[in-house]
Amino acid sequence: MKIIDAHIHYKPEYEPFNLVAENSGHKNTAEHLKAEFEKNNICHAIVMGNITADVKDHNYPDNMSYCIGFDSKCFVDLEKNYDYFVYMAEENLKRDNCVGIKLYPGYCHYYVYDKIYTPFYNLAKKYEKPVAIHTGAVSNPSALLKYSHPLTLDEAAVKFPNVRFVMCHFGNPFLADAAAVCEKNRNITIDISGLIEGNFDVNWYFKAKSGYVEILKAWLNYFGDYKRIMYGSDWPIVNIEKYIEVIKNIIPKENHQDVFFNNAVDIYNLKI
Numbered sequence: 001m002k003i004i005d006a007h008i009h010y011k012p013e014y015e016p017f018n019l020v021a022e023n024s025g026h027k028n029t030a031e032h033l034k035a036e037f038e039k040n041n042i043c044h045a046i047v048m049g050n051i052t053a054d055v056k057d058h059n060y061p062d063n064m065s066y067c068i069g070f071d072s073k074c075f076v077d078l079e080k081n082y083d084y085f086v087y088m089a090e091e092n093l094k095r096d097n098c099v100g101i102k103l104y105p106g107y108c109h110y111y112v113y114d115k116i117y118t119p120f121y122n123l124a125k126k127y128e129k130p131v132a133i134h135t136g137a138v139s140n141p142s143a144l145l146k147y148s149h150p151l152t153l154d155e156a157a158v159k160f161p162n163v164r165f166v167m168c169h170f171g172n173p174f175l176a177d178a179a180a181v182c183e184k185n186r187n188i189t190i191d192i193s194g195l196i197e198g199n200f201d202v203n204w205y206f207k208a209k210s211g212y213v214e215i216l217k218a219w220l221n222y223f224g225d226y227k228r229i230m231y232g233s234d235w236p237i238v239n240i241e242k243y244i245e246v247i248k249n250i251i252p253k254e255n256h257q258d259v260f261f262n263n264a265v266d267i268y269n270l271k272i
C-alpha cells in the first residue's frame with residue numbers, strides 16, 4: 001500500500017530539529033528522509049510550514065506539497081505586519097504545490113474564530129484549499145492550551161461553512177471533545193499525526209499504553225467517518241516506521257486505503 005504522510009515538518013539540517021530527529025531514531029537530512037520514505041512506501045508528504053511566510057523560503061522536493069504556516073515565530077509584530085502576512089498567504093496559495101494554510105493556535109495567542117484570521121479563511125475559500133489547525137497538546141510551556149483546545153474549532157467551522165478544516169492531532173489528548181466537534185461539523189477532517197513522540201518498541205507501546213490506545217480507538221470509532229481521517233506522522237518527532245505500525249493497528253484494516261492514502265488526495269486535492 002502506498003502511503004501519503006499528511007503532516008510533516010521539513011527543515012533538513014535545521015538545528016532545533018536535529019536532536020528531535022535523533023530522538024526518533026532518525027537523522028534530519030534530506031537524504032535520510034528520502035530513504036525512509038522509500039523504505040516505508042511513502043510516495044508523498046504534506047509539509048506544515050512554519051517560521052517564515054515568505055514564498056521564497058518554501059521550496060520542497062517534488063514528492064512534497066506544503067501548507068503555508070503562520071506560527072508564533074512567523075507572526076512577528078503581527079499588528080504592524082498584518083497586511084504582509086495576508087499578502088504572503090495569497091502569494092503562497094497561488095502556487096500549485098501550496099495546498100493549504102496551517103495555523104498554530106496555542107503557540108499563537110488567538111482563538112481560531114478570532115477575526116484576525118478572517119482574511120486567511122477567505123483566501124482558503126477563494127483558492128479552495130483547506131486550513132489545517134494545530135489542536136491539543138503543545139510542546140512549548142509558553143503556549144496556551146485554551147487556544148489549541150479542539151472545541152474552539154466548532155465556532156470557526158460554523159462561521160466558515162465553505163472552508164474545509166483539518167483538525168491536526170485529533171485534539172489529543174482532548175479526544176472526546178475533538179470527536180464531538182468533528183462529528184457535528186462535516187467540514188472538518190482529522191489528521192492523526194503526532195500522537196506519539198520519539199523511538200519505542202511497538203510491543204512495549206501497546207502494553208504500556210493499552211488504556212490510552214483503547215480510549216483513542218473508542219473515540220475514533222465513535223466519530224466513525226473514516227473518510228475524514230488522514231494518516232500523518234509529524235516528522236521529525238516520531239519514528240516513521242513504528243508510527244505507521246501503531247496506526248495500522250489502531251485503524252480498522254478495511255479503512256487503511258482511505259486513511260493512509262485516498263483521504264489526503266481528496267482533502268488536499270493532490271495531483272499525484
Ligand SMILES: [Zn+2]
Pocket residue numbers: 007008009048194234
Ligand atoms: Zn506538526
